[in-house]
Amino acid sequence: MKIFQRSIHSTIREDDERKWIVNSDFLDLEHSIHLELTIDTKSGEVISASAQMSKSPFTRCMKALEGVRKLEGMKIERGILSLVHKEFSGHKSCTHLMELIIDSIRLVGMMRVGGRAGYPGVYRSGETEDEKIARITPKLKNTCLVFTER
Numbered sequence: 676m677k678i679f680q681r682s683i684h685s686t687i688r689e690d691d692e693r694k695w696i697v698n699s700d701f702l703d704l705e706h707s708i709h710l711e712l713t714i715d716t717k718s719g720e721v722i723s724a725s726a727q728m729s730k731s732p733f734t735r736c737m738k739a740l741e742g743v744r745k746l747e748g749m750k751i752e753r754g755i756l757s758l759v760h761k762e763f764s765g766h767k768s769c770t771h772l773m774e775l776i777i778d779s780i781r782l783v784g785m786m787r788v789g790g791r792a793g794y795p796g797v798y799r800s801g802e803t804e805d806e807k808i809a810r811i812t813p814k815l816k817n818t819c820l821v822f823t824e825r
Contacts, residue, residue: 680704681701681703682700682701682702682703683699683775684699685699685778685782686698687782687783687786689716692716693716694713694714694722695714695716697782699712699782700775701771701774705731706732706771707731708728708731708772709729710726710772710776711723712724712779714751719750719751720750720751721746721747721750724747725744726740726743728740736769739768739769743772746759746776751780751787755780756780759773760773812824
């Protein structure tokens with residue numbers, strides 16, 4: 676028997692060639708939180724950050740939203756998750772908001788790494804699956820089962 680359900684859903688859309696808009700939603704029985712980040716695609720810098728809570732167990736939860744702007748200026752690169760934990764953990768914020776931020780950052784990180792590896796165009800080429808994997812493996816080597824060096 677299920678006793679609780681939670682969902683995190685994140686999307687990235689290209690605003691223009693220099694900006695991505697990341698929209699992430701956290702939904703459970705007591706929370707509805709929305710996060711929006713604008714990311715510079717070249718540098719990985721968070722240009723803008725905003726969040727809303729349309730549902731929370733306590734009105735005091737809303738205070739956690741004030742800190743989201745601390746993300747602005749951070750770069751999505753090695754070490755950012757430590758910074759996020761430092762800024763948003765414990766009494767400083769909301770664990771659910773932090774979870775949403777981390778999910779968004781990981782998604783952007785994966786897209787940036789995949790982009791450098793030529794992954795976004797993988798479905799548009801006329802290559803076979805083995806050719807695509809062989810082309811991409813040097814840049815994504817050992818990042819998952821498919822790109823494991825044999």
